[in-house]
Amino acid sequence: MLRDVVDLLVRLVEAAGALIIFVGAAWAFGRFLRAGIRGGVGRQFNRIRLSLGRFLALGLEFQLAGDVLRTAIAPSFTEIGQLAAIAAIRTALNYFLGREIAEERAEIEREHRKEVDGSRAPEGPA
Known part of the structure; x- marks a missing residue:
């Protein structure tokens, strides 16, 4: 009984994760296509990538x-070891994705500052 409930919860949580990733990928692809049609892919690329990274994370x-829920009912050390390996891989992916998101955010902020600084015309002598 408990095993069935946990199995159902695991499937629901993992399906939610897969749906989030799919929605993020579809959203980013749509934004990429719109930016391409408008000719602004270069300017929008980092923002689109940052948003996709957030969905992935x-x-x-x-x-x-x-995975954490699944460990609650793992009956053997072999299964626990497999789950631990999967969890470690996912945690590492999430860590590096988080770092990349931070780098993208910093790059976007630098680009924005350049645009703001570039739009301010220097005042000449009056």
């Missing part, structure tokens, strides 16, 4: 939550 968190 959230989806991976849900996948990791499913």
Whole structure:
């Protein structure tokens, strides 16, 4: 009985994670296509990538939550070891994705500052 409930919860949580990743990928692809049609892919690329990274990070968190739930009913050390390996891989992916998101955010902020500084015309002698 408990095993069935936990199995159902694991499937729901993992399905939510997969759905989040799919929605993020579809959203980013749509934004990429719109930017391409408008001729602004270069300017929008980092923002689109940053948003996709956030969706991926959230989806991976849900996948990791499913792994944690699954360990509650893992009957053998072999299964626990396999789950630990999967959780470690997902945690590492999430860590590096988080770092990349931070780098993208910093790059976007630098570009924005350049645009703001470039739009301010220097005042000449009056």
